[in-house]
Amino acid sequence: MNIPSEVISRFETAMQAAQVAREPEPTAMSLATSSMDGGVSVRTVLLKDFDAKGFVFYTNTQSNKGKQLAKNPHAALCIFWKAIYRQVLVEGMVEPVTDAEADAYFSTRPRGSQIGAWASAQSQILENREVLEQRVGEFEQKFMGGDVPRPPHWSGYRLVPEMIEFWYGKESRLHDRFRFTLVGDEWVRQRLYP
Numbered sequence: 459m460n461i462p463s464e465v466i467s468r469f470e471t472a473m474q475a476a477q478v479a480r481e482p483e484p485t486a487m488s489l490a491t492s493s494m495d496g497g498v499s500v501r502t503v504l505l506k507d508f509d510a511k512g513f514v515f516y517t518n519t520q521s522n523k524g525k526q527l528a529k530n531p532h533a534a535l536c537i538f539w540k541a542i543y544r545q546v547l548v549e550g551m552v553e554p555v556t557d558a559e560a561d562a563y564f565s566t567r568p569r570g571s572q573i574g575a576w577a578s579a580q581s582q583i584l585e586n587r588e589v590l591e592q593r594v595g596e597f598e599q600k601f602m603g604g605d606v607p608r609p610p611h612w613s614g615y616r617l618v619p620e621m622i623e624f625w626y627g628k629e630s631r632l633h634d635r636f637r638f639t640l641v642g643d644e645w646v647r648q649r650l651y652p
């Protein structure tokens with residue numbers, strides 16, 4: 459079910475305002491995931507694509523978050539733009555992006571990040587920094603003189619929203635909150651008390 463155009467325009471307007479206000483990391487968002495046994499984890503990821511289908515981020519699919527999402531695709535995002543005092547919350551389920559989408563994005567990344575995606579066994583225990591640097595060197599050697607292909611363990615997820623909330627901070631503390639919830643195949647818009 460596509461995200462309604464009002465939501466898209468509210469999100470794009472806020473993102474642009476955050477960029478104009480020089481928010482240091484405007485695309486940074488907290489991603490909350492959950493394990494099947496009810497544990498909860500949160501960490502920052504970067505928003506790399508946003509459209510009527512959802513919010514896309516990229517990561518190591520064997521990482522802690524990747525393993526959790528494989529078991530339980532429910533996830534939530536929180537973006538807080540300090541510079542403009544606004545927050546967006548998203549809840550829904552993730553879907554893997556297509557290989558073509560992931561390949562296209564991976565090919566735009568700086569070479570150092572591409573090598574890093576091969577060298578880092580994200581979320582595994584690392585004995586010391588030298589081990590990581592040695593692995594970077596090995597992959598630099600391996601791919602020397604050619605393109606770096608996307609590792610099989612590196613891809614993206616699209617969080618397909620079932621709920622999106624916009625929070626507009628006001629100096630009065632009487633903040634505005636608008637929640638859009640997918641009910642059946644209809645998006646319902648409600649104003650919430652702050």
Ligand SMILES: Cc1cc2nc3c(=O)[nH]c(=O)nc-3n(C[C@H](O)[C@H](O)[C@H](O)COP(=O)(O)O)c2cc1C
Nearest residue numbers: 483486501502503504516517518521522523524581
């Ligand atoms: C500003 C910022 C942006 C980040 N962006 C990403 C990202 O896009 N993808 C990613 O896998 N990790 C990103 N990280 C690192 C994650 O927060 C996290 O440490 C890593 O993904 C491992 O998480 P996990 O062990 O829960 O899987 C970012 C961290 C920060 C502080």
